[in-house]
Amino acid sequence: MAVDWRRTHRCGELREEHVGQEVTLNGWVAKRRNLGGIYFIDVRDIQGLTQVILDGSEAWEGAASAEHLSPEDVISVSGKVVMREQPNPELPTGKIEIAVQRIHKLASSELPPFEIQRDLDTKIDLRLRYRFLDLRRPDMQEKLMHRSRFVAAMRNAFLKREFIEIETPILTKATPEGARDYLVPSRVHPGKFYALPQSPQIFKQILMVSGMDRYFQVARCFRDEDLRADRQPEFTQLDMEMAFVEEEDVFMVWEEVLRDTFKDAMGVDLQEKFPSMTWAEAMERFGCDKPDTRFGCELRCLSDWVPQSGFEVFAKVLAGGGRVMGIAIPKGGAKVSRGALKKLEKFAKDLGAGGLAWWKPAESGGAAGPMARFCQEDSGASLLSILEAGEEDLVLFCGGDEALVWRVLGELRLRLAKDLDLIPKGLWNFLWVTAFPLLEWDAEMERWSSSHHPFTAPDDWEMTGDPAKLLSRAYDLVLNGWELGSGSIRIHRSDTQAKLFKLLGIGPEEQRTKFGFLLDALTYGAPPHAGLAVGLDRLVALTLGMDSIRDVVAFPKTTTAADAMCEAPSVLEATLLREVHIRCEVPEPTTETDSKSVS
């Protein structure tokens, strides 16, 4: 008869109060320590680690096999819980150990390509190829458990507020605007294609028209664009939409949901109300539409100061319709060396700036910087007062086209904050950014396009005046300088939608083929509605203090959008392609070379 190897407890569970009990643990061999006459094994599962001891005084049944245990073998150990002679305060289970009576090997392991037990630095390519081992590491297991708890808390928060969780199609229709679609050929309809959704946008609006009132979904989204540390080709959104609401209703729900979620999943108390600012204010103060408000160094307009300084170059910029702005870096005078300023200048030039003008008020002569002679006496004093800066600070100037000035100073602000460690830890600075421009000029296509999406309600429903000046009722949720999510009040009247399509240069024919069903739906009584989608991977990564979302996704793709473990994408047999009516034209026939099987 086979032995009963099944566990009575998990590896992080046993404490003093279990002493004397006969237990069985299942897990992986994390570590062995052989002291000759005494032999220790650490057994690990997702929950924790327990020390097992073979000391010769016990029955040594199974001990022979114990000596042949390798790291990462899967074992079942049975024995009695005893107090340790020397407790280990580092371990939750550190006061006890298992005096072994029987060890059973359930599966043996090859030597892993990297250590599982210790979270040593390992190159990401290797970790991704052996993701099944990487995910066995306690650090990764903790991250995925955190994500699970976080999502569960969020789901609860929505359900509690009478939101309905509804799934929308993964095989759907290609969208004309926005990111590149991932395409799926149809077998039944030769020459036709499905697209994977970039977001459930249209479906959730349809659900509002259907009267579902409050929808949410943990939705997988797909965008065939190049990757970044915070961007995967498939990612998850917490998507939601509400009927009969305006901006503040959406804001309130999200503030409540996030407060509940942070409390439940992390024990963190968030502020009652998130601050908000318009897009124009964000650009003017931070040079950026997703400002990191954890520190100051805000941009200040220097139009009033320029005449006083007598600096011709800036005066000409102003005369030409440009802007001159500055930022002050606290204590930057001493902290930022000449060498560092050279690098900052290159940084600024790479962003399109002509150069980088700077001034160190506390210094004199050449060390004070190229702007020093325009900052003497009253001029310098008033400059410092405009910037609310002190003598010890470093002042950086930028003049030129408004968008350029915002960009250059905004980026310099972020870079210096990082370099000089100006960002306080432990802050959760949520922020609403509102009133984005409705349209932006697409220079390549020579037409206007939506800066959010074409169903975003304009602030002015009549849409009169200069298209460039039209504002939208779109909003972003920003956390510590990361764009977490965006949403808008939607257009719920077909006449408004028609006006907007006209502005966008989308004719009736095009409207019908591309958005027909939504436009149809709008004619049957759509409630005013609005929503927001939050990038869940980013949010979870931020709550773990990580810059990359790769470690909160179980099976992420590489920067070339490949899966290193299962080796997707892959070449397909011709018969499979024929079935879906596909013929490939590849520039250089790619051959599958030395493919390593890890299955």
Add this chain to the structure above:
RNA sequence: GGGGGCGUAGCUCAAUUGGUUAGAGUGCCGGCCUGUCACGCCGGAGGUUGCGGGUUCAAGUCCCGUCGCCCUCGCCA
């Protein structure tokens, strides 16, 4: 599509700027050790320097190409 970085032992890295037999730590294997928990001590195995070509008396090092990974600009409504 563009720019930058990296690729050397299973892993993490070093190798005098072109010069002898490519090293260290760790892991692994073997031996010793009865209270370890980053166990300790002794010994051992382990290398197509990503791949291909070139320059040179001589290439891990320089050049060209290629593959992979990472960061980034464009792109991501």
